[in-house]
Structure formats: structure tokens, C-alpha cells
Amino acid sequence: MSARILNRGELLRLIDEAACDRRLIGPMRRGEHAFYEAANRAAELDLEGPPCVYSPKNHFFPPEETLLTFERKSRSFVTRTVRHETSTALVAVRPCEVHGIRLLDHVFGAAPSDEGYLARRRATFIIALDCFRPCRDEAFCGDLGTNTAHLGFDLMIRRLSDAEDEPRGAERFELTSATEDGASLLSRTRLGRAADRDDLDAARAYDHRKAAAFPRRLACEADDLPDVAQRGYASDIWERTAARCYSCGSCNLACPTCYCFNLRDEVSLDGKSGARVREWDGCQLREFALVAGGHNFRAAPAERLRHRVMRKASWIAQRTGLPGCVGCGRCDRVCTAKISLVEILNTLAREQDHDHAGHT
């Protein structure tokens, strides 16, 4: 499927077309912040603003949801599965977030698959929005290659024109598809035109500009990250850094790739009925690894911090082949103790370079 070129007005109309029989969710501005929230029309979305404070994972994996209800009938229980998927157009999802969703797809899609998640995922049409420069200082997606996505969305928007060189309203937006649904919408629409040679040149120039726009922040190559993390397992950085970790789990809950959850049963006053509720959990929280009998496998904050970094930098990638961290920098940003994942990884990399230099 070849690319289609639209101007701003056509882009908004195309989004509205995609959302005509779906709920529209995209970046809605509240003060200086943007949040993935429901909108009536594409014109209400802030497509040029900052990335959303929180990732769009809530829409596939809500912070809290009822999975089933149960009722006591004479000597047995009757259960009823609760499903709540709504056909949705999710707009302006950034490449790093697309990578996050791909990981969730892998995790919840693997047997035994999570039907509730998959139903919501199937009901969602994703219109991604490429970033032509880093969104914030904390981001290091450029180092990880997660600032670009080729899969995991229905349509991808790339704004081929620079903000400076074309006035608002005359910009060129390139739309490509990665799914049949996306391709079908692009082939159906009468909006815009097919990309021509000049657009291809503009796309190549865009790629060059983008490659130069993302500064390196990681002190090692992305491919070496798993080894750097593993070699740092016995480092004292965990104790040193965790001395100020509140174990508040904000890094987990704001992370687009964190998928851990807890199950809780709520029982009515008379004990005859109730509901099973799923809620977000996180490996930095105190009771995450607490088991029946009272043993906690990771009772110390340092053990929990190390566990998170190992997962993000090494274990998830080893197990799934997908990036465990997408470099969005949300964990650093939400940490009120100012603990930085990038700084931890860079300190480990430098310590190891130093050790290596010392031995040769």
C-alpha cells in the first residue's frame, strides 16, 4: 500500500472518518499537560502538543476492572464474565507507545491468552503519530530505536514538512498503513492524494532530519544493554540508589510496558455475591512479591529496584525479543525521588568500562 498525502484539514477529516463509528480518544490538552481522553471531533485533539503524561495502555489494560461477578446458588457458585470493549479510534499514539502496546500484545496474547485484553485490542483502530524530534529531555527512544515503528498500528502519520518551512494549514502529512484495516481506510478515502516523487524526496529528507534530531543519551549500545545490566547485578548501585526509593511504584504504573496486576475478590455484606477485580500492580511496591505465609521474596527496596532495571534492560527482551524499555522517560519523570533509569544504566556501563580498562 502506497502512502497518501493530506493537508491538515484533510487529516482531521480522515481521523473523523476513522472515528465515525468508533469512540475517539486522543491527546486532550488540560493546561500544560495532555492526556489520552475522549473527544468529539479530531479538531479538538492536540496533535502538535507534548506527548501525553501517561501512556495509552489504560485503554487496553485499565488500572482497575471487574473481570467477573459471582453468586452463591445453593451449594455452588455461578460466575459471569464481565467484558467491556468499546470500538475505539486511538489517535496520535507515539512510536515508543506503539512498541509498548506490541509488548502488551505479546504478553496478554500468549497462551493462556487474556480474552478481555484481546477484545479491547481488536476493537481499537490505532492511528500513530511519528515524532520528528525528541519530545522531552528524559526520552532516550533514539538510542533504543523505539522512536520509529513499522508495526503495531493501523495508520501512521508523519508530518513531512518542517514546522518552519510551511505555514499552518499547508503542511504535508504522509499516511501509511500497517494493517488491512488501515490499508482499507486509505484506499477508500477520497481525501488527499497518492504520494508522488516529490513526497518521496520529502520523506527521505524527513528521515535524515529525524536521525540527526535525536541526541544519544545511553553510554552503551542498545544491543549491549542486556549484558550491561546483567554484569551490574552485584553492583552496589542498587543499595546506593534505593536509599531514596519510596517504593511508590510510580515508575511501574507510568511505564507503557509494565503489565503486572493483582486480583482481588470483593464480597457482598451477606457473602452471597461478589466480584473479582483486577488492578495494576508493580514490582517496586512493598507487597508485590509477598506470598501466603508472609514471606516476601523482595522485601528490600534495593532488591526491587534491581529487579525492575533487570526486567526493563534485559529480561523482557531476552524472553520476548521485544524491547522491555521503550525509552519514553516516564519513569524518570514521575519519580519524586529523582531516580533515573538512564543514569543507572549509564553508571553501570561506565563502571564496567572502567573495570575493563583497569584489567587490560
Add this chain to the structure above:
Amino acid sequence: MKPRVAVFSLTSCEGCSLAILELENQLLQILGAVDLVNFREGMTERSWDIDVAFVDGAVSTPHDEEEIRRIREHCGTLVAIGACACLGGVNTLKHDPARPDYRRVVYGDRADWFPTTRARPLSAVVKVDAELPGCPMVKEEFLELVRCLLNGRPFRLPANPVCTECKKLGNPCLYERGEICLGPLTRAGCRAICPSFGSACEACRGLVDGDALRAGREVFSTQYVVPWEKVVARLRLYGAYPESAEPVAAAVAGGAS
């Protein structure tokens, strides 16, 4: 037989007792499941044959102390409700050594008519079986405790800080606005009601645990220009800062002896 339930108030505004009456939609169901036998805010009968006693207020007078011992003696399960009963609450502000005149301000030249002690949580005087902290206590948490008691299931307070609730609700963090919020140190369960309305957490539900306090001291001494003493002063509002957490003074005294 239905459990016999009583509600008592010590030194407090009795707002937590009233919060029970505010459970309007569930009240009839609760009253169907328990026998209410003693509740000053809700009824005139008085019985001392009690299975579960809910008590709000701090132990702040000699009379409070007699009262809580008497309640403890007459009930099977004792539940402290609200910041005053769980932490001492705002009553502990009178401990401020810089303000010895609090009683004079409140009672004027008749201050001596009202004997007072240090304001303490119930647990400082008697054994407490469960605590529902907060100013006021969280009604939904009360309901959950009642469900657990009636169904014989264990009840536990969340062991997470308020930050988890802000993240689940999608609130922007107040620290990003340069504010100091006590959420990272404070026990969740309030659905982050204050930060959700743009107001910093004041720790009315108490500390999550000692680790949070240790982390806070480290964070504020290395990462912020706000001195730790100022944070402690704010933690004292509801009595969340434990008097026993004066590690420096205690260690020095211990080393000297």
C-alpha cells in the same frame, strides 16, 4: 446471631462517627446485618454487651483514658476509626513545645478546668484490632472492613503510598508544579482525594511504613532545597510523624549511656 456493634467518640469532631451515617445507600443493609447497641450520634439506647466497637477520637484527657479502657474491656473487636484514633490526629498539635499556650487560647482563664494529657492514638493505651485511618476515615474502607468482619475474611490496609492512586487516576504529579506533596510517604486508600483536587497530600492516613520515612529523609536531604524539617512539620499535622522516629537524638542518648 447478628454481631452487636457500638460506636464511641473520644477527643475529636466525631466526623468519623458521622461518616458511618453518611453511608446512606448501604446503611439499611448494614443495619440488617448487625445489631447497633450503642451509638451516641445515631441512637438513644446504651448497651455494654458489645462484639465490635468502633472508636473515633484521640486519647487526650484522663477521662478518655478511662473510657477507652472500659470500651476495650467490654468489646471483642476494637476498631480505631479516623486520624485521631489511629495517629492522635490534629489533637497532637498541642504537643508543639513552641506553643505552650494552646490551652489558654482555647479555654482562656478556665484552662485549669479541663485536664489534658498528651494526645495519643488508641493503640498507645489499649490493644487495637484494626485501624481505619484518615481525616475523616474512608467510608468505603469502613464498609470493606464490615464486609470482612461479617464474612470472616482478613482485612488489610493498603501497603502502598498515595502515588499509586494518583497514577491509576491519571493525575498529573504535584511535584511537577514544584509542590511538596506527602503522597509518596502516605498510606493509600483515600483514592488520592486531595491531589485529585489539586491539593497536596497532608498524610492524614499516616505513613506507609518506616522505610518511607527513611527514603523521605534521604530524598529531601539530597534532591530538594526544601529542608527535611519542613516536611516533618507537615507530617505532624495529623500526627503521622512518629515521635519514636527521632533517630539522631535517640542514638546519641543511647551511645552516651
